[in-house]
Amino acid sequence: MKMFSLKKFYNLAFISICVIAFVLAMIPLAWILIEVIIRGISALSIELLINKANPPGIPGGGIANYIQGTIILVGLASLIGFPVGLLLGIFLSEYKEHKLAPYVRFFVEVFAEFPAIVIGIFIYVILVRGDIFRLFGLEKVCIGGFCIGATGFAAIAGAIALALLMIPIVAKSVEESLNLVPISIKEAALSLGMSRWKSVFIISISYARSGILLAYILALSRIAGEAAPLLLTVLGSFYWFTGLFDRIGALPLAIFTYGISPFEDLKAQAWAASLILILAILILNIGLKIIIKRKFAW
Amino acid sequence: MKGDKVFLYILIFVSLLFILTVFLLGLELYLGSENVFRTFGINFVLTSEWDPVKGIFGIAPLIFGSFITCLIALIIAVPLSLFIAYFLNELTPYQLKPYFSSLIELLAAVPSVVYGLWALLVLAPFLRDNVYLPLQNALGFIPFFQGAVTGYGILTAGIVLSIMILPTITSITREALGLVPSHIKEAVISLGAMQYQVALLLFKYIKLAIIGAIILGFARAFGEAMAVAMIIGGKHDFPLHIFDTGYTLPSIIVNEFTEAVNPLHYDSLIAVGFVLFLIALANIVVARLIIYRTTRFMKGVVA
Numbered sequence: 001m002k003m004f005s006l007k008k009f010y011n012l013a014f015i016s017i018c019v020i021a022f023v024l025a026m027i028p029l030a031w032i033l034i035e036v037i038i039r040g041i042s043a044l045s046i047e048l049l050i051n052k053a054n055p056p057g058i059p060g061g062g063i064a065n066y067i068q069g070t071i072i073l074v075g076l077a078s079l080i081g082f083p084v085g086l087l088l089g090i091f092l093s094e095y096k097e098h099k100l101a102p103y104v105r106f107f108v109e110v111f112a113e114f115p116a117i118v119i120g121i122f123i124y125v126i127l128v129r130g131d132i133f134r135l136f137g138l139e140k141v142c143i144g145g146f147c148i149g150a151t152g153f154a155a156i157a158g159a160i161a162l163a164l165l166m167i168p169i170v171a172k173s174v175e176e177s178l179n180l181v182p183i184s185i186k187e188a189a190l191s192l193g194m195s196r197w198k199s200v201f202i203i204s205i206s207y208a209r210s211g212i213l214l215a216y217i218l219a220l221s222r223i224a225g226e227a228a229p230l231l232l233t234v235l236g237s238f239y240w241f242t243g244l245f246d247r248i249g250a251l252p253l254a255i256f257t258y259g260i261s262p263f264e265d266l267k268a269q270a271w272a273a274s275l276i277l278i279l280a281i282l283i284l285n286i287g288l289k290i291i292i293k294r295k296f297a298w
Numbered sequence: 299m300k301g302d303k304v305f306l307y308i309l310i311f312v313s314l315l316f317i318l319t320v321f322l323l324g325l326e327l328y329l330g331s332e333n334v335f336r337t338f339g340i341n342f343v344l345t346s347e348w349d350p351v352k353g354i355f356g357i358a359p360l361i362f363g364s365f366i367t368c369l370i371a372l373i374i375a376v377p378l379s380l381f382i383a384y385f386l387n388e389l390t391p392y393q394l395k396p397y398f399s400s401l402i403e404l405l406a407a408v409p410s411v412v413y414g415l416w417a418l419l420v421l422a423p424f425l426r427d428n429v430y431l432p433l434q435n436a437l438g439f440i441p442f443f444q445g446a447v448t449g450y451g452i453l454t455a456g457i458v459l460s461i462m463i464l465p466t467i468t469s470i471t472r473e474a475l476g477l478v479p480s481h482i483k484e485a486v487i488s489l490g491a492m493q494y495q496v497a498l499l500l501f502k503y504i505k506l507a508i509i510g511a512i513i514l515g516f517a518r519a520f521g522e523a524m525a526v527a528m529i530i531g532g533k534h535d536f537p538l539h540i541f542d543t544g545y546t547l548p549s550i551i552v553n554e555f556t557e558a559v560n561p562l563h564y565d566s567l568i569a570v571g572f573v574l575f576l577i578a579l580a581n582i583v584v585a586r587l588i589i590y591r592t593t594r595f596m597k598g599v600v601a
Contacts (some may be wrong), residue, residue, distance in 0.1 A: 007492055014494035018389055021381035028461045029405050032416045086311060091309040098306075102409035104313045106586070107320050113321075113582040114575075115596020117548045122323045125330040132326070149394055167316065197305035225409025228523040229549070231553055245544065250526075252411045253436070256552075262527055267419065274412045279528040286400075 003074045030119070033198025040275025043268035053238045053249065056112075059265060065240050068154075069249040070277075072241055073234070074224050076159035081166030081223075082216055088167065089215070094200050112168035120229030123161040127151050128233055155241070155248040158234035169219040177211025178204055180204050210292045221284040225251030225277055251277045305353035324575065331569030334562070342569060348534040355566040357535045357573065361454060363544035364577075365394045367526065368519040370456025371463060371494065374474045378460075379467035384497050386468070386477045399472075414528035415456045417482055422449035422529055426458070430541055445539040452544045458525050463515040470514065470589065474507035475500060477593060481484040510588035517581035521574065523548035 051062030059128040091098070092105050126132035130150025133140055140149030151157050181204045189199040205212065230236075230250050236257060251273050258270035306514075334342060338355060345356030379384045386399050426449030437443045478500055486499055501508065531543025532553055551567050 010494050011492040014492075015389060015496065018381045018385035021378045022385050025378060025405065025461075025464055026401060029401065029408075032408060032412065035416055036412065037459050040584055084316070085310055086453070087312045088316060091313055095306065095309065098310075100310060100313055104317065107317050109586055110579070110582050111316075111320055113517055113586075115517075115523065115548060116577050117521065117551055118323070118327070118571055118575045118578065119525040121330075121458070121551065121568055122326060125326050125568060129330070131330055133324075135326070165318070166381075181460070193564055196302045198301070200305075213564070221407060225413045227409070228552060231552060235556065250411055255411040255415055256524060256528070259411070259418055270317065274415055277409060278412060281409070283402075285407055 010139045011076065018160070019241045031160070036271060039268070039271035043272040044275065048221065048269065048272055051270055053254070054239055055238045061238075061269075062252070063254060063269055063276070066249045066251045066254040066273060066278065067238070068241055069234075070224060070251045071231070073155065073159050073162055073248065073250055074220060076156070076163035076244075077166055077223055079163075079218065080160065081163035081219065082170055084163070085167045085170025085215075085219070086174055086212070088171035089178060089212075090173065090200055090205075092175040093178035094196075098267050101247075109170050112172060116165060116226050116230075117228040117232070118165050120161055120232035123157050123164070123229065124232040127157045128153055151245055153233065153235040153247045154235055154245045156244045158230050158248065158250070161229040161233045162226060165223050165226060165229065166219045169222055171216060173215030174208075174212055177208040177215060181207045208289065213292055214289065217284050217288050221281045224281060224284075225252055227256050231256070302475045306576050310582050324579075325577055327572040331565050331572050334565045334569040337562070342566075343573065346535065348568075350554075350563040353562050354565070355569075357570055359534060360545050360547050360550055360570065361573070362536055363530070364520055364546040364548075366449050366544070367452050367459060367530070367546055368516050370453060370457035371519045372512060372516060374457065374460035375464045375467060375515060379430045379511075379515075379556075380471060380501065380508070382464070383468045383471035383475060384500070387472050388496070391494070402465050402468055405461065407504070410462065410522060410524045411528075413458055413462060413523035417454060417525060418450075418526070418528045421458070422454050425449055425454055434541070442539055443541070445464060445542055448531065448543065450529050451542050452530070452537050453540050455526045455530045455544075455546070456531065459519040459522055462522060462525065463518045466518050467511045467515040470511035471504070471508055474504040474511075474592065504590055504592065507592040510585045510592065513581050513585035513588070517578050517585065520581065521548055523552045527552035547571075547577075 031166070036097065047060075048064075049067075050060040050064050051060075051064035053063060054061030073169045081275070088104065088108060092101055095101055128151055130140075133149060142148075185203055185207065186199055190196065194202070227250075230253050234248050234250065236253040236287070237249045239249075241248055255273045255277070256269045258266040335356065338345075342356060343361060344358055344359045347354050347356050348359075349355075382402065386395065387401070420544055430449065430453070431446045434443050434447055482503065483496060483500065486496055489498070525545050527549035529551050530545060530575050532545055532549075533543040534545060537544040547570050551570055554563070557569055559565060
């Protein structure tokens with residue numbers, strides 16, 4: 001009889017430990033969100049949202065140019081990263097039988113786990129410093145009158161770094177959502193004489209559109225908060241966007257530089273920037289998930 | 299059909315381009331830091347002096363710092379993740395499951411700079427006043443716990459890293475738990491096993507996948523730059539006690555890159571990146587192979 005009650009005690013202890021572990025994990029989440037919301041709201045103002053940052057030493061200023069920078073960087077990154085990720089995802093799902101597919105899948109999964117800062121250094125070395133041109137013994141590459149050499153710290157380099165981060169995320173989730181397309185539908189299309197690439201674009205992609213959109217949003221929300229690769233490629237700026245080959249500011253960079261600065265007003269701005277970043281990510285993550293489920297679900 | 303051929307060629311071209319990029323990454327990081335390895339040789343990773351002005355670079359303390367912070371992170375995160383994974387998969391009521399699991403996923407959605415900001419301005423002062431100082435008062439007779447307590451350093455970094463890798467380990471463990479054939483679970487339950495006995499059996503069944511998850515969590519923690527850079531304290535030497543400051547491989551890149559003093563300093567930071575790349579690559583490949591093998595094995599059993 002004693003054995004039995006001991007067992008019950010162990011069981012109760014085990015279940016409570018499981019619950020406690022979950023609650024413990026929720027404490028930092030709640031703590032971060034509460035701090036960001038409280039400190040962010042108290043620092044937020046209209047001026048902060050419409051003014052650009054002031055150069056160091058001049059008090060005041062806003063974070064609007066960082067918001068603009070993040071939107072531009074993420075947008076540019078999507079232009080490169082999403083199509084490439086989509087094509088890789090299509091290859092992995094629709095051409096599973098191809099002998100290259102397992103290798104590509106392996107590289108995608110390994111690349112997805114690479115530390116973001118390694119990708120930042122990579123882009124710094126090949127583009128910002130221009131080693132990729134030196135690899136071929138050139139200073140710059142000219143097509144017509146248009147020359148590309150070492151870019152220096154530039155928005156375009158940051159966008160490419162973010163695009164590289166985006167590609168494996170998009171590829172993996174596109175593959176997963178295309179795998180959910182029933183084989184019978186594809187076979188029906190093919191048996192009616194539709195060519196394979198048309199069936200991919202017309203049948204599979206349109207069937208899996210909500211999954212693909214979610215893949216894109218997931219990747220967006222992941223790269224929007226990345227600071228490490230941007231630090232090495234765009235370096236940050238106090239001014240509005242001036243061109244693809246100029247330095248540019250971004251919200252995560254502002255959070256980093258303002259957060260470690262000794263000035264209280266800059267720290268307050270870092271909290272405001274965090275609030276905006278987290279709100280954007282939460283809206284992307286949760287809001288669109290709900291909308292997509294309602295509007296595009298089959 | 300002709301269109302199909304063209305489409306397939308485009309796909310293969312993009313795939314090869316992607317694989318080429320991965321190889322290019324390793325190659326360019328190596329070439330970019332070649333003169334560092336030529337100047338210092340193996341001493342680059344074995345010595346501990348880091349003096350940009352004199353042009354002497356050794357990263358042994360950084361490697362040690364990286365391993366020790368990741369070890370702290372794993373010690374905290376692994377048990378928690380296993381319990382949480384079991385809780386979410388087996389103990390949570392069906393209706394609550396999606397909400398609870400998206401809460402855990404939210405932990406992964408918080409950007410690492412925001413973790414850093416929170417840890418720098420909120421968590422570190424809190425831990426210093428409410429945990430570290432009382433702990434030192436109680437255990438100060440042990441050398442390991444003696445020394446200045448600033449709140450910043452390897453222990454705080456390890457704690458923050460543990461929060462950041464928790465969702466990774468949890469989700470891989472959950473995936474593996476979901477692949478355990480149900481007849482195994484049913485068999486032990488029908489023999490009158492209690493929850494903790496079922497859990498023990500399931501974890502034994504997926505132990506390889508758990509090892510894979512741990513290695514992957516380690517790789518994540520190892521490569522984390524921003525949050526650690528903000529709270530590690532930045533000391534170019536071995537941490538001497540548990541509250542001491544230190545440095546890790548990614549965080550030194552973040553902190554020194556914008557103010558590097560000479561080309562060799564830049565190259566040394568790139569070399570740090572190359573070392574980081576090699577260690578991360580080894581971890582990721584091993585973890586992925588283990589996870590592949592176990593999940594394929596288990597999927598085979600189910601089918």
